[in-house]
Amino acid sequence: MLRASRKQELKERIFTQAVKLFKEKGFDNVTVEEITQACGIAKGTFYNYFPKKEAVLLHLAESQLKSVHESIQRNENMPDLKQQLLLLFSDLFRRYAEQPDMIRLVVSEMMRADMFIHAEIRILERFRQALAALLEDAKNKGQLTTQAASEDIAAVLTGVYFNSLMIWLSAGSNTIRIEMLFQRHFDIVWEDIRSRGVVKQ
Template sequence: MKIVLRSNRKKELKEQIFLKAIELFKQKGYENVSVEEITSACGIAKGTFFNHFKKKEHILLQLGNSQLELLETTVHQHSQKKLKERLQLIFADLLSIYVEYSVLLKTAISETIRSAIVMKDESNNIVKLQSQIEKIIVEALEEKSFVSDRDPRVIASILVAIYFQSLVSWASTDMTVNDITRYFQEQFEVVWEGIENGEK
């Protein structure tokens, strides 16, 4: 019981550091915020910060890591749905993180795009997301609940690409939080028509 409580407190503290850091990045700009400022704003020691994040750049990776945690849950949650609906629901759930923390996370996305160091690590999260989507498509093909002559890897790659393109558009324009899901769904429908046209 104590281990579980300690784990929960550790997770809450990590999230608190993440959100406070993003708030500071928004106010002052990513480059102008030091680790010392983050720890001071959180009321923690510098060593506590480094227990959760190796360096400042890794705060931005928490965004992708949060999505991977949610991905595992949402993949199982929608497992009984038909492939198209299941994929739409999975991506909608992932987008919900951005909607929930819209102002803070818009800054995180912008800074992640600009940071080459983080993008190297972020690409691992993208690969994991794409692999999970590909696995879902392959399972649907094997169960014959979905038929297409398109390569599952290509389908997954395109769907993940439009997902991230939606996030980039949202982060770099005046698009509202309500617009992002609709924007993604419109692109999803166009792409899905091409996938369906490729069915045997």
């Protein structure tokens, strides 16, 4: 367990140092060798964690997806579905609040490069599937009664999340709090879900 924790810490350190270099010099101008020198590691160690430089950018999306699964597992016995969903998204937004400049850089680089489109779509689909499974479980527990398919509700919530992210990104350094923005949009969607069935509070 300790070894896995250390490996995760090193992966995060490589990611953080790489993104700092991307910010200073531009993504295209940074080499793997420069990243490894900044981290004080061998090239082979870098490739143990990332198959190529571009994979560093995907680490953010992968770690956010991991956060989703951890939140679902941690709060699986919570009787209030709305609170469970809000805690899940709050976990995602925490990193945005802690490292806003880093997040903006990584997301903008990923959007700029065509090579990430298929990988992003796969991660987005896994994100949507995780939400759909959570909603389906809530239906099975009687926490949610609605005619709407869990997959459709998950798709709408995913859209609200990414819409909030895009607004936050376009605001630049302006102090838009992404979590508050998401909450406003989420509340509108939640009212519609409640109107179509029963949500246990």
